[in-house]
Amino acid sequence: MPDNVGYTATRTPVNHTELMLTEAQFLQEAGVGLWLQAPLTAVQAREDRILTCEFATPAGPWRVTPQVVVDTSGDAVVAHLAQSAFQPDSADACQPVSLLFKLAGVDFRPLMDYARRHPEEFRPGSVFPDAADEHVNLWGYTSLLQQGHRDGRLKLLRNEMHIAGWLPRGELVVNVTRHASEGRPDAEQTGDAWLALCRQVMAFAGWFRQSVPGCARAYVAAIGNQVGVRESRRVQGHYTLTQRDVKQGACFDDSIACGGFPVDIHSSLEPGLSHTDAVVRGFEIAYRSLLPLTPHNLLVAGRCLSSDHAANGSLRITATCFATSEAAGVAAALAVGRGCLPAQLLPAAALRERLLQRGAIISLDSACA
Ligand SMILES: Cc1cc2nc3c(=O)[nH]c(=O)nc-3n(C[C@H](O)[C@H](O)[C@H](O)COP(=O)(O)OP(=O)(O)OC[C@H]3O[C@@H](n4cnc5c(N)ncnc54)[C@H](O)[C@@H]3O)c2cc1C
Incomplete structure (x- = not known):
């Protein structure tokens, strides 16, 4: 679809769950062998060549010689x-990490009415499609976000967020949470980030219900399956x-x-x-x-x-x-x-x-x- 925010030429809306199922079918049809719950944990190298890679599998370590x-x-x-x-x-x-979430139960008529009445809240150049359109992207909500922070409902100060709406389904994917990252991934830092981001998702979902027109009955329908590292x-x-x-x-x-x-x-x-x-x-x-x-x-x-x-x-x-x-x-x-x-x-x-x-x-x- 054309990107009505004007940031890129087009955007590709996807149903994330069906995309994942389709990818699994592609892998099987291509004859790809899949190892699950088997992260790579060690590499043995000599004379600037990798000799073995070791994976921690539920059955114990597995080694391959690639x-x-x-x-x-x-x-x-x-x-x-x-x-x-x-x-x-x-x-x-290094860019901050985030956790995307999907809200369902959104009524797009008031949501789009608000956007049309407050174009100054949104990225310049945005075109607001009408409620008959299937998809919409909105980038902004500056003063609503700032007000949420002033009221103490949002601990995180943001002055913009991106939402991608699938109108007939009443669904919105929201990109707004963030947590600083040092760019050196380790289990403890990723765990801390996950806990902080989950808390932010809950806070933003509550704020959406209270403050964003059309979202009074919205609920969190999905979140990313891991910390989103940019x-x-x-x-x-x-x-x-x-x-x-x-x-x-x-x-x-x-x-x-x-x-x-x-x-x-x-x-x-x-x-x-x-x-x-x-x-x-x-x-x-x-x-x-x-x-x-x-x-x-x-x-x-x-x-x-x-x-x-x-x-x-x-x-x-x-x-x-x-x-x-x-x-x-x-x-x-x-x-x-x-x-x-x-x-x-x-x-x-x-x-x-x-x-x-x-x-x-x-x-x-x-x-x-
Ligand atoms: C919040 C956020 C929003 C974004 N929005 C968009 C967007 O709207 N459009 C867009 O096009 N892009 C977007 N991006 C960017 C894009 O999603 C990522 O940059 C892109 O997925 C990176 O691809 P990658 O394959 O390099 O790494 P990843 O997608 O991070 O994949 C790496 C994979 O390797 C696996 N892995 C890691 N370590 C091991 C190990 N030791 N053993 C086995 N497996 C391992 C991980 O589990 C993961 O599955 C966004 C990113 C973030 C974080």
Whole structure:
């Protein structure tokens, strides 16, 4: 659907539960073996190569001996355990964590009437669809949020929130909670964040019922299944994607994916976002950004790939993470097939060809075609 907030060109509403069920079907149809409740906990490396990966399964530790490893753990867990180098600013410049929640039982008529009567409360450029539309995005509620804080009902001061509504279903997905993060994931910090965020969800749900028109009978129908981490470790790779690359629409001979989302950086200290810079032309992502300096048989993809803080604010978005992860998977298969290391695929002509055959968008030219 067109993004009526004007932030991006389009948004893709999803029913999260059916999406999860569909993904399970895709995995089965593709013959993917799934290990559940089996986090990777240890890596043994020698001479800059990963020899074994160990998983903590309910039956005890399981060890595998991989030729090539793809790390899409978000937090770069494999790279961390294998002592890869990380971007120097990872720890002190990190976005806050959040927990999204879904409210059901929303009456959209008063909710939309309020938005139309108070356009100053919302992001400039917002277009308010009428209640006959199926979906709506709203970004704002500035004075209602500030009032909730002044009244003491909301401990967290926010001056904006994003809500995505599915009108015929009476459902709203709300992005407003936040908790500061140091970017060094550990079990205790994640546990503390989870408890703080759950408390915030309850406080915001109560505030919605009392203060947001159309929400008097709303209830929490779903929450994210884990703490939502926007940013943590970012590896240091053979190329680091920079803010300049993202802003200027960089192109690379070894490009394996494209991005185009605005640089979207939430602040841990301020009640809003610290950056919402437009990315006018889009940008390419080099295969070298998926290659950590060491170990040599590791690829990283998703939000932990080699990028600076600002560039990460754009490439961390789901579609771009899908694209870089697909490229890393195809590269790993090619490297295993050839019996070579991932870096030996450079300048990446065969990889790019394989991605194009799969319908991937790997250059700005094809993205604009
Ligand atoms: C609050 C919030 C709102 C967002 N809103 C949007 C949005 O509206 N649109 C959008 O496109 N993007 C959005 N994003 C961004 C996007 O969801 C993430 O950046 C993206 O999912 C990152 O993908 P990833 O695959 O790199 O990491 P993740 O999605 O974090 O996936 C990593 C996976 O690895 C698993 N894992 C971690 N460690 C281990 C281990 N040791 N062993 C085994 N498995 C492990 C994790 O459980 C997880 O399943 C949002 C993010 C947040 C936090």
